[in-house]
Amino acid sequence: MPEKNLALLTFGCQMNKYDSEKIAGILQKSGIRLTDDLDNADIVILNTCSIREKAEQKVYSQIGRLTPLKKKNSKLIIGVGGCVAQIQGEKILQRAPHVDLVFGTLNIYKLPHLIREVEEKGERIADIDNDYSEDNDLAPVKREGSIHAWLSIMHGCDNYCTYCVVPYTRGREKSRPKESILSEIRGLAEEGFKEVTLLGQNVNSYGRDTGEDIDFPDLLSIIDRVKGIKRIRFITSHPKDLSDKLIKVMADLPKVCEYLHLPIQAGSDRVLTDMNRGYTSGDYLKKIDRLKESIPEIALSTDIIIGFPGETDGDFEKTRDIVKKVCYDGIYLFKYSPRKETPAAIFSNQLSDTVKRARFEEILKLQKEITLKKNKELEGKVVEVLVEGEDKNANGKLIGRTRTNKIVNFSIDMPEDRKSLIGELVNVSILKSNLYSLEGILINIKGGGKYA
Numbered sequence: 184m185p186e187k188n189l190a191l192l193t194f195g196c197q198m199n200k201y202d203s204e205k206i207a208g209i210l211q212k213s214g215i216r217l218t219d220d221l222d223n224a225d226i227v228i229l230n231t232c233s234i235r236e237k238a239e240q241k242v243y244s245q246i247g248r249l250t251p252l253k254k255k256n257s258k259l260i261i262g263v264g265g266c267v268a269q270i271q272g273e274k275i276l277q278r279a280p281h282v283d284l285v286f287g288t289l290n291i292y293k294l295p296h297l298i299r300e301v302e303e304k305g306e307r308i309a310d311i312d313n314d315y316s317e318d319n320d321l322a323p324v325k326r327e328g329s330i331h332a333w334l335s336i337m338h339g340c341d342n343y344c345t346y347c348v349v350p351y352t353r354g355r356e357k358s359r360p361k362e363s364i365l366s367e368i369r370g371l372a373e374e375g376f377k378e379v380t381l382l383g384q385n386v387n388s389y390g391r392d393t394g395e396d397i398d399f400p401d402l403l404s405i406i407d408r409v410k411g412i413k414r415i416r417f418i419t420s421h422p423k424d425l426s427d428k429l430i431k432v433m434a435d436l437p438k439v440c441e442y443l444h445l446p447i448q449a450g451s452d453r454v455l456t457d458m459n460r461g462y463t464s465g466d467y468l469k470k471i472d473r474l475k476e477s478i479p480e481i482a483l484s485t486d487i488i489i490g491f492p493g494e495t496d497g498d499f500e501k502t503r504d505i506v507k508k509v510c511y512d513g514i515y516l517f518k519y520s521p522r523k524e525t526p527a528a529i530f531s532n533q534l535s536d537t538v539k540r541a542r543f544e545e546i547l548k549l550q551k552e553i554t555l556k557k558n559k560e561l562e563g564k565v566v567e568v569l570v571e572g573e574d575k576n577a578n579g580k581l582i583g584r585t586r587t588n589k590i591v592n593f594s595i596d597m598p599e600d601r602k603s604l605i606g607e608l609v610n611v612s613i614l615k616s617n618l619y620s621l622e623g624i625l626i627n628i629k630g631g632g633k634y635a
């Protein structure tokens with residue numbers, strides 16, 4: 184393929200961002216360069232997300248905004264991928280005559296071939312075949328950073344929560360072979376990456392479909408032995424599948440960080456049943472207690488959906504109680520909005536936006552107070568930070584994360600040395616806490632070094 188420029192527009196969750204790194208990697212290998220300049224692009228790809236309200240309308244208006252570019256350059260190839268593409272398929276080609284290519288979430292590895300077909304045959308193609316192929320996992324990835332990497336360990340989801348489109352957009356659960364995961368992580372370690380986050384819609388059910396005698400805790404134990412990798416994280420965990428074995432492994436393995444994202448979604452058991460979540464608030468709280476007992480320094484975050492159909496004042500009260508009891512370090516809060524393809528979209532007792540907004544603001548305010556209080560407790564303490572880079576907003580400072588996933592900006596005595604610290608584990612004394620970050624000063628490099 185002669186050298187061309189690719190503009191890649193990404194929307195949505197971490198999984199989508201990772202898919203975009205893959206799109207960029209595989210097309211770059213075919214000689215295509217990334218550009219931020221839409222006017223200078225030969226190929227524009229929209230990697231879409233269906234999680235937000237009115238996602239489809241938003242995608243069609245984003246596609247619409249590309250019309251003038253196509254008018255200016257009739258050879259421009261416009262592709263649409265991601266969850267909305269997976270659901271809409273051919274319909275996008277019918278509604279948007281200037282779109283050339285629609286591809287599904289498991290077909291990224293086919294992109295060079297599909298683009299060639301569009302170029303050479305002038306065909307408009309929709310390929311949303313949802314069969315898993317390992318080729319998708321083996322496709323090259325153009326990573327955004329050089330210290331931390333995302334990588335997928337499984338695809339799809341079998342849980343069918345009544346509000347969620349993922350099982351329809353990303354298909355049934357499919358675990359990636361252990362050797363393929365390990366080989367990618369070893370490669371990352373050789374390239375100098377220090378931290379990996381393992382991605383999956385429900386990592387806790389890893390291995391169930393492989394026919395091999397391996398589960399997620401076993402996988403973590405194997406990855407923990409990879410030389411060069413200093414930290415391991417993972418998202419997302421489903422509460423019903425969080426086992427005692429996993430809690431023990433998290434407590435025992437030195438590289439697995441003391442941080443867990445465990446989506447509760449709602450505090451009321453009736454709402455949890457309507458959501459088809461497969462656990463009660465009591466089950467969830469027991470697991471939280473076990474986590475806190477086994478890993479006292481653990482930081483917890485969660486997802487909460489406010490205003491699920493039929494949520495009463497009493498149900499909402501239970502959600503507020505859970506937030507207070509667990510004392511999360513952070514919450515990802517969503518107002519419920521119906522997705523056409525899901526059962527909850529036709530539940531009769533939908534709530535008004537006014538009610539949802541008021542409840543949303545209440546939990547948000549409560550959580551801000553809790554987060555600030557928890558961050559304040561760190562003032563005066565020394566925390567381990569993996570240095571990710573220079574702080575672009577503060578001259579001479581560095582930025583990194585604690586094992587508990589908190590962002591730390593810190594200064595050092597000799598700012599001229601700051602570049603040599605990138606990728607190191609360092610100890611930082613926390614001087615000040617904010618809502619979304621901590622501020623501190625470097626004490627020493629872990630395991631010695633000239634600051635020790």
Ligand code: SF4
Pocket residue numbers: 340341342343344347348349350384385421
């Ligand atoms: S477990 Fe997560 S990804 Fe799977 S259906 Fe439920 S909300 Fe969606």
